[in-house]
Amino acid sequence: MKERLDSVFLSQLADDFLEIAKKFNDFRFEKISQQEISQDTFIEMGKNARVLMDTAREMKLLSTLIVEKETAAALQHLKALNQEIKETITSLKQIQVAFDLIGGLGALALAIVEKNPATISDKINGLMALLKKKAS
Amino acid sequence: MQMIKGWALCLLVYPFLACTNLKPVQLFSEEALKGLDQFHELDYGFTTSCLGDCTFERISHYSIERNIQCNCSDYEKADSLVSDLYQTLINYWDGLYRLSSSELIRYQLDMPAASLAGAGWNQLDPEQLNAYQKLSEMGINAAAGKYRRKKLVRYMNEADPHISLISEKLTFVLEKNLLGILDIQEESWYMYYKTQVLDASLNTIEKELAAERYYQLKDNAARIRKKTLLLVRILHHLSETHHLFTAEDMNINGDIFKDGVRSLANDLNELHYALEQLKQ
Numbered sequence: 001m002k003e004r005l006d007s008v009f010l011s012q013l014a015d016d017f018l019e020i021a022k023k024f025n026d027f028r029f030e031k032i033s034q035q036e037i038s039q040d041t042f043i044e045m046g047k048n049a050r051v052l053m054d055t056a057r058e059m060k061l062l063s064t065l066i067v068e069k070e071t072a073a074a075l076q077h078l079k080a081l082n083q084e085i086k087e088t089i090t091s092l093k094q095i096q097v098a099f100d101l102i103g104g105l106g107a108l109a110l111a112i113v114e115k116n117p118a119t120i121s122d123k124i125n126g127l128m129a130l131l132k133k134k135a136s
Numbered sequence: 137m138q139m140i141k142g143w144a145l146c147l148l149v150y151p152f153l154a155c156t157n158l159k160p161v162q163l164f165s166e167e168a169l170k171g172l173d174q175f176h177e178l179d180y181g182f183t184t185s186c187l188g189d190c191t192f193e194r195i196s197h198y199s200i201e202r203n204i205q206c207n208c209s210d211y212e213k214a215d216s217l218v219s220d221l222y223q224t225l226i227n228y229w230d231g232l233y234r235l236s237s238s239e240l241i242r243y244q245l246d247m248p249a250a251s252l253a254g255a256g257w258n259q260l261d262p263e264q265l266n267a268y269q270k271l272s273e274m275g276i277n278a279a280a281g282k283y284r285r286k287k288l289v290r291y292m293n294e295a296d297p298h299i300s301l302i303s304e305k306l307t308f309v310l311e312k313n314l315l316g317i318l319d320i321q322e323e324s325w326y327m328y329y330k331t332q333v334l335d336a337s338l339n340t341i342e343k344e345l346a347a348e349r350y351y352q353l354k355d356n357a358a359r360i361r362k363k364t365l366l367l368v369r370i371l372h373h374l375s376e377t378h379h380l381f382t383a384e385d386m387n388i389n390g391d392i393f394k395d396g397v398r399s400l401a402n403d404l405n406e407l408h409y410a411l412e413q414l415k416q
């Protein structure tokens with residue numbers, strides 16, 4: 001008997017249980033057809049086969065739900081890496097934001113040098129709109 | 137003099153541009169995403185099997201209830217796990233796709249150049265300024281491309297062992313456990329309908345209907361099995377190709393990579409075709 005019940009072992013055990021249940025079913029169908037067993041025995045044997053199949057089902061489910069340490073760690077690592085990729089994409093996109101802001105600030109500086117209040121207000125509005133757009 | 141400077145800049149920028157083609161990685165991740173998308177075609181899961189069994193049990197006992205109660209919470213957990221494994225793979229390939237996409241970033245210096253031109257602080261005429269702007273954009277985009285390539289190679293190398301383990305678990309769960317549960321379900325149908333056919337109290341038409349129903353269910357199960365196995369093959373293929381690329385000290389612009397992606401695309405196309413056939 002295996003010391004540790006891992007997912008692969010459980011799944012194989014479930015397959016074995018199902019095979020036994022199938023053989024059991026073949027046997028009882030053959031015997032009832034030849035009228036070698038009573039209807040009650042046939043039903044009773046069917047219940048036993050059912051128990052084997054239900055157990056196999058539970059084992060398959062348990063085998064799925066067992067996540068070995070290595071797999072759990074791999075899942076966590078890949079999720080972290082996915083997050084890092086996402087952040088890299090965001091940083092790369094933000095470089096364009098920086099260029100646009102530099103441009104916007106340059107235009108504002110020019111308006112200040114020219115002491116043109118209407119243009120200053122326009123440029124500030126433009127800058128605010130840019131910030132709002134990029135932030136969204 | 138200005139012209140010479142321009143050419144020098146061009147020569148400086150060109151080698152960057154020559155080696156920043158990320159198209160092969162983009163194609164690779166695009167194929168992977170297309171392949172994994174087939175997962176949505178799989179109209180069978182742990183919860184579906186539980187509900188199917190629960191309903192079948194009521195039918196076989198001629199039980200009609202106003203509100204059928206089926207306890208499938210553990211089966212839902214199994215589906216959540218499958219979905220988590222699958223979604224993590226999807227997110228990875230999607231990240232690679234977006235990072236390698238040429239549409240992601242194409243830096244433009246229109247605004248700084250416009251404000252520079254407006255200020256009149258430079259000695260360049262508008263045409264020269266435009267030329268420098270374009271060259272600078274090329275340089276920045278090339279440098280960004282090289283940076284992205286470096287990042288992509290690192291991410292792929294780091295992700296590879298995790299991709300293998302996650303794909304292994306996912307294929308195991310689908311092939312051995314989900315299809316295993318389908319096998320058990322099929323045996324339940326066999327037990328029930330075979331008993332019906334042997335029942336002396338039923339007439340031949342009723343027996344014929346029972347046999348017909350059984351073969352319909354078998355037929356549907358065969359379709360589910362084929363679909364699942366095709367999906368398993370897609371997952372295997374993606375994981376193996378990913379591993380091959382990273383194990384070969386990957387040059388994403390090299391022939392091995394390009395040929396590998398082409399071969400993967402061909403193989404996946406065959407599997408997609410087989411899945412399409414099953415839909416009909």
